[in-house]
Amino acid sequence: MKLLLLCLGLTLVCVLAEEANSMSRNFNVEKINGKWNSIILASDKKEKLEEHGNMTVFVEHIHVLENSLAFKFHTLTLFYSIEEECSEIFLVADKTEKAGEYSVAYDGFNTFTILKTDYDNYIMFYLINKKDRKTFLLMELYGRKPNLSSDIKEEFAKLCEEHGIVRENIIDLSNTNRCLEARE
Numbered sequence: 001m002k003l004l005l006l007c008l009g010l011t012l013v014c015v016l017a018e019e020a021n022s023m024s025r026n027f028n029v030e031k032i033n034g035k036w037n038s039i040i041l042a043s044d045k046k047e048k049l050e051e052h053g054n055m056t057v058f059v060e061h062i063h064v065l066e067n068s069l070a071f072k073f074h075t076l077t078l079f080y081s082i083e084e085e086c087s088e089i090f091l092v093a094d095k096t097e098k099a100g101e102y103s104v105a106y107d108g109f110n111t112f113t114i115l116k117t118d119y120d121n122y123i124m125f126y127l128i129n130k131k132d133r134k135t136f137l138l139m140e141l142y143g144r145k146p147n148l149s150s151d152i153k154e155e156f157a158k159l160c161e162e163h164g165i166v167r168e169n170i171i172d173l174s175n176t177n178r179c180l181e182a183r184e
């Protein structure tokens with residue numbers, strides 16, 4: 001009986017340890033492949049979240065390649081200050097020497113990691129942009145569907161706050177024009 005309890009105890013410890021390490025050890029990047037939607041955008045610099053800003057891009061898909069991730073986004077461009085149009089942006093982010101980190105040149109130099117994902121519903125990104133000796137943090141929540149539950153949104157908002165982003169810099173995009181009609 002004692003032995004059985006010991007075994008159960010050890011199994012539980014192992015299971016808990018695996019959960020804590022899921023993003024490093026058990027993370028399977030291939031499972032993030034496919035369609036995604038931008039749900040929340042957050043930054044420590046409020047001006048990076050402007051409606052027609054360079055960083056306000058809406059993901060359509062991620063294709064997992066051997067040493068890189070290929071993203072397709074849409075962005076809302078403003079013409080003659082009145083007319084909005086959705087245009088496509090294709091970016092390929094390459095693995096860096098650090099495990100789990102990718103980098104891509106876009107309006108400066110960006111490095112990002114995946115903070116958390118359950119593959120089937122949501123994925124959370126942490127990105128640092130460097131340009132002209134200035135740095136800002138961008139955190140993004142994507143969903144497989146065009147919207148996510150308020151529970152997942154709240155979990156993401158707490159994570160943003162832990163990284164120093166204030167609530168007013170956490171923008172829910174689900175009720176804005178995200179170029180959904182421009183998707184393939």
Ligand SMILES: *[C@@H]1O[C@H](CO)[C@@H](O)[C@H](O)[C@H]1NC(C)=O
Nearest residue numbers: 047052053054055106107108
């Ligand atoms: C947006 O990106 C372009 C190209 O990198 C750059 O020229 C422009 O200054 C950027 N706009 C802002 C507001 O940062």
Ligand SMILES: *[C@@H]1O[C@H](CO)[C@@H](O)[C@H](O)[C@H]1NC(C)=O
Nearest residue numbers: 147148149150151153174175
């Ligand atoms: C998205 O979900 C939120 C709750 O998380 C809800 O308040 C909002 O109205 C939804 N938006 C759309 C466009 O369905």
